Amino acid sequence: MCGIPQTTTELCQECATVFPAFTALRSWGLYEGALREAIHKLKYRNDLGVSEELARPLSALLTGSGWHVDLISPVPLSRKRLKTRGYNQAAMIARWVSFTNRIPFYPGVMVRSKDTISQVGLSGEERRLNVLEAFEANPAIATGKSILVIDDVATTGATMQACALALLKSGASHVYGLTLARAGHIHIS
Numbered sequence: 001m002c003g004i005p006q007t008t009t010e011l012c013q014e015c016a017t018v019f020p021a022f023t024a025l026r027s028w029g030l031y032e033g034a035l036r037e038a039i040h041k042l043k044y045r046n047d048l049g050v051s052e053e054l055a056r057p058l059s060a061l062l063t064g065s066g067w068h069v070d071l072i073s074p075v076p077l078s079r080k081r082l083k084t085r086g087y088n089q090a091a092m093i094a095r096w097v098s099f100t101n102r103i104p105f106y107p108g109v110m111v112r113s114k115d116t117i118s119q120v121g122l123s124g125e126e127r128r129l130n131v132l133e134a135f136e137a138n139p140a141i142a143t144g145k146s147i148l149v150i151d152d153v154a155t156t157g158a159t160m161q162a163c164a165l166a167l168l169k170s171g172a173s174h175v176y177g178l179t180l181a182r183a184g185h186i187h188i189s
């Protein structure tokens with residue numbers, strides 16, 4: 001369900017421990033090499049132009065997924081983080097995917113109500129607790145909708161899980177996740 005590459009059809013360890021609230025989470029590539037570099041450009045070097053190029057494979061992934069999606073939302077940044085960076089890198093990508101796949105873009109469906117510390121360097125359990133209840137969704141937009149949440153990188157899927165819980169609590173029918181890259185303990189078992 002969480003998209004960690006594996007050769008068996010059983011649930012992975014993460015999904016077996018905490019059953020995902022989202023229907024599926026998929027990533028385009030591994031967080032390494034040129035993809036990692038491109039994400040860094042988008043995220044830390046204000047290279048917004050790269051977002052269009054990065055969104056292209058995600059659009060194709062969505063087209064081939066067979067998922068029914070009513071609206072698209074980025075993983076929101078906290079107000080503080082947004083102020084520092086000036087833009088939400090996930091929203092830059094999500095907007096292009098929305099435009100290409102002709103699915104409405106609704107960044108207002110969720111807000112990040114809790115200012116969390118960076119997930120980098122935290123264990124799976126720490127990540128879960130760190131983002132727990134960090135997001136709040138708007139039932140006026142979410143109710144009855146199948147929602148695709150887009151982010152730049154997923155590691156354990158804890159952020160996506162927190163988003164899915166908030167959206168489902170606010171009445172969403174399904175939540176899907178797409179990220180550009182998958183980081184961390186990639187294991188082929």
Ligand SMILES: [Zn+2]
Pocket residue numbers: 001002003004011012013014015016
């Ligand atoms: Zn899994």
